[in-house]
Amino acid sequence: MDYFSGRMSELVEQLAMLPGIGRKTAQRLAFHIVSMPEEKVEKLSSVLIETRKHVRYCADCCTLTDSERCPVCSSDRRDHSTIMVVETPRDLAAYEKTGKYEGVYHVLHGAISPMLGVGPDDIRLKELMKRLGGDVKEVIIATNSTLEGETTAMYISRLIRPLGIRVTRIANGVPVGGDLENVDEVTLLRALEGRTDL
Amino acid sequence: MDYFSGRMSELVEQLAMLPGIGRKTAQRLAFHIVSMPEEKVEKLSSVLIETRKHVRYCADCCTLTDSERCPVCSSDRRDHSTIMVVETPRDLAAYEKTGKYEGVYHVLHGAISPMLGVGPDDIRLKELMKRLGGDVKEVIIATNSTLEGETTAMYISRLIRPLGIRVTRIANGVPVGGDLENVDEVTLLRALEGRTDL
Numbered sequence: 446m447d448y449f450s451g452r453m454s455e456l457v458e459q460l461a462m463l464p465g466i467g468r469k470t471a472q473r474l475a476f477h478i479v480s481m482p483e484e485k486v487e488k489l490s491s492v493l494i495e496t497r498k499h500v501r502y503c504a505d506c507c508t509l510t511d512s513e514r515c516p517v518c519s520s521d522r523r524d525h526s527t528i529m530v531v532e533t534p535r536d537l538a539a540y541e542k543t544g545k546y547e548g549v550y551h552v553l554h555g556a557i558s559p560m561l562g563v564g565p566d567d568i569r570l571k572e573l574m575k576r577l578g579g580d581v582k583e584v585i586i587a588t589n590s591t592l593e594g595e596t597t598a599m600y601i602s603r604l605i606r607p608l609g610i611r612v613t614r615i616a617n618g619v620p621v622g623g624d625l626e627n628v629d630e631v632t633l634l635r636a637l638e639g640r641t642d643l
Numbered sequence: 644m645d646y647f648s649g650r651m652s653e654l655v656e657q658l659a660m661l662p663g664i665g666r667k668t669a670q671r672l673a674f675h676i677v678s679m680p681e682e683k684v685e686k687l688s689s690v691l692i693e694t695r696k697h698v699r700y701c702a703d704c705c706t707l708t709d710s711e712r713c714p715v716c717s718s719d720r721r722d723h724s725t726i727m728v729v730e731t732p733r734d735l736a737a738y739e740k741t742g743k744y745e746g747v748y749h750v751l752h753g754a755i756s757p758m759l760g761v762g763p764d765d766i767r768l769k770e771l772m773k774r775l776g777g778d779v780k781e782v783i784i785a786t787n788s789t790l791e792g793e794t795t796a797m798y799i800s801r802l803i804r805p806l807g808i809r810v811t812r813i814a815n816g817v818p819v820g821g822d823l824e825n826v827d828e829v830t831l832l833r834a835l836e837g838r839t840d841l
């Protein structure tokens with residue numbers, strides 16, 4: 446890259462700092478960017494800055510949003526007495542896509558991981574606890590089904606249960622439409638344990 | 644994405660327009676960008692614009708560069724009587740990395756492709772022809788070993804040979820370090836045809 450342009454090298458450096466963008470991809474992107482119409486590059490550039498400046502955390506659920514409160518938290522058609530706890534805004538988006546969940550959310554922005562040195566104070570747990578006064582009836586823990594997600598689920602349930610609020614965990618089981626033979630053993634056992642009457 | 648932020652959606656749109664960046668990658672990048680320190684986003688953003696604004700085509704060889712002439716074309720330690728014709732600045736960079744080529748380059752920014760409707764006027768061929776007055780002794784055609792690259796090589800050689808300038812083509816053959824059994828048949832035949840005495 447240095448063979449022709451110091452600026453190109455700088456752009457490649459910048460792009461290669463983004464997650465999942467290696468040097469080769471960064472080079473390919475840089476070549477594309479210098480061949481784009483100047484207005485399009487200006488647009489991309491300004492959207493980057495504007496998004497970073499204006500996107501913030503919802504005052505209630507801590508998801509990313511453009512305003513003080515996210516659309517879910519500010520809707521009065523949602524059931525504010527049921528809070529689903531998720532790790533990331535993407536998990537929230539995944540549940541919103543189902544169109545069937547009527548409660549609200551709480552986004553932790555991470556999960557407790559002693560291995561990575563992420564403790565309860567490093568995620569948005571205090572913010573969740575603050576919301577539990579009033580008429581919250583159920584907290585559904587929908588953290589990932591990983592070691593960290595399970596640790597976080599256990600930790601939160603121990604904090605909340607003494608408050609007399611129902612704490613539930615989303616089910617493990619065989620994915621709908623999946624072949625049994627492609628499902629791992631732990632999931633198969635969880636699906637068996639969680640069987641329901643027909 | 645719309646579930647929480649219109650701005651995030653816009654950023655995802657913008658990122659997803661880049662080549663090789665799908666929707667999922669664009670989302671992942673967008674989430675990363677809103678969590679980056681604001682100065683870093685400003686830096687990325689300004690490098691984008693500045694690079695697009697200031698990078699231009701070398702007045703001689705048409706590669707991308709920050710100045711009127713690229714470092715290779717403005718060096719008097721290079722042999723300006725030998726011009727290697729390549730398709731892209733990346734091909735130029737690949738040959739520069741070898742550190743052994745002492746001539747200069749010409750970057751076509753593409754290859755002739757009747758299939759894609761790319762004709763001789765759509766690549767930087769006129770610019771090459773203009774350089775051939777004076778003391779140019781050899782034109783080495785290093786376009787890709789693809790249908791388009793070969794078509795372009797043939798076309799250029801027919802244009803240049805009448806001028807009494809030597810026209811050569813880089814060799815096809817077995818890659819160094821490669822197992823014969825993994826090399827395709829056409830390459831094997833080319834390697835045989837191009838055999839040299841030991």
